[in-house]
Amino acid sequence: MNIENTQSQMRKGVLEFCILSIIQREEAYPSDIIEEMKKAHLNILEGTLYPLLTRLKNADLLAYRWVESSGGPPRKYFSLTEKGAAFYKELETTWREMSDSVERVIGNGKAEGLKQPTESTAIEETGLPGEVDEINPLAESKTVTETPYQPEADKNTEEGSTTDQPNP
Secondary structure (H helix, E strand, O other): OOHHHHHHHHHHHHHHHHHHHHHHHEEEEEHHHHHHHHHHOOOHHHHHHHHHHHHHHOOEEEEEEEEEOOOOOEEEEEEEEEHHHHHHHHHHHHHHHHHHHHHHHHOOOOOOOOOOOOHHHHHOOOOOOOEEOOOOOOOOOOOOOOOOOOOOOOOOOOOOOOOOOOOO
16 A cells, blocks of 8 residues: 555545635635645645636636736636535534544544534435535535444354355
8 A cells, every 4th residue: 555645645635625714714816825735734736726726616616806916917816605605614514523533533532622523424425326415516426325344254144143154
């Protein structure tokens, strides 16, 4: 397993949330977003940022306005739409619940002062494949069913059975 790949995937998982977090504070110019991300040690390239901003704009989560620049071409400043603000609030809630849960796991359950997770931290996605989630229009809905863990040795036996015959 490649640690750099895993680290990259973890950063990608929070990238959208971090960018929306910057924009929700005040409208932002892309180079300002890149600079703030660098200060947080979350380096992002223009080639990654611009397609993400376009995707968020096309999903009606962002709006932009052109501002004349004294030293060059006009600048495009991004802001959250009403739908984007609601989306951001949902992501923020999810982030806080997930980070609390991860702290519990990596801190061996000894993290103090963390609020108890709510039912919303459970895996509960429903809907038909291809449906667009109104809160997260960038994700297709899917049905996820959480099944209880069964040790490998017990998977092919019925409850109370002493045989190794597979279940029909």
